[in-house]
Amino acid sequence: MRIIRNLSEILGQKQAINLLQGALKRGCLAHSYLFTGPKGVGKETTAKALLYHLFCHLSKESPCGGCLACKKLDRGIHPDLMVIYPEKRDIRIDSIREIERFLRYRPLEAPYRVVLILEADKLNLEAGNALLKSLEEPPLYALFLLLTERVSQILPTILSRTQIVRFIPLPREIIKNYLMVWRGFEEAVAETLAELSLGSLGRALEIADSGLLEELNSFIKAATNPKEEVKFKVAEKLARLNKESLDLFLFLLTLWIWKSYLKERINFPFPKALPEESLKGNPHFLIREVAQAKKALEYYLNPELTLYVLMKKIESASKS
16 A cells, blocks of 8 residues: 655545644644544545654655664554554553553654654543543653544544634545556546545545455345345345444445435436335435444454344335
């Protein structure tokens, strides 16, 4: 995957990038930033690009990519960077204690010691309150970068001590052009992926690389097939997907439900890669069923049975 080391290469986030570039130019970075916005629109890519500007030995304005600091960042082994992310379902107090130990010592090679917290909304209450202490009185060399899709889940006291940087969904044309230029997709395929992504380049790449569009077609065909063994076979296959892939599959299924309903009612333009089958029933009912299935899977209910039941609901809706 292409490594982006320069903030100027970030796509479609002019306001956020201007803010960070201005702070770098003036030498007045805040001690903590909260990057918030939808999944896959460049928050993590921007955070990591910022590190190259801070750590590069040769150029702060245009990171070289060839010095020792850049190479260590490329490999994820720079000693002045700590990355924190949820273990299982949340970020716990032990991770915050690791941050406290990390910040006791001055930087070894860079001007800053940087703490990058992914999915910061997953901080549990104890961890959030402990992090607050570090944010209130950070060492001069400390820089916190918190990333979240759900800013409403962040403690207000943490929000008040961070500078919020908002990221927006990307225009469809930007995603389409990226897929054509950097991934070599044909225009029609890139256009379909850009439409399905709903403004998230990360989601477009996930869909492209996962093969889930084929799985979605199999799922819908099985749902409308009268043979129960076909449904069980497809449900069994999908049940083997990891949580992230299954979440993305359910997102695509929800999108198909809406577009299928609109296609049936108002001749809505329909992406070629989606199943051609149409729904005749109320889409709100099915979308609620998909949401309930997702919630059930989060609580470790039998995925094969959950997906089978969902197929039966779609079968019923296709006949009504």
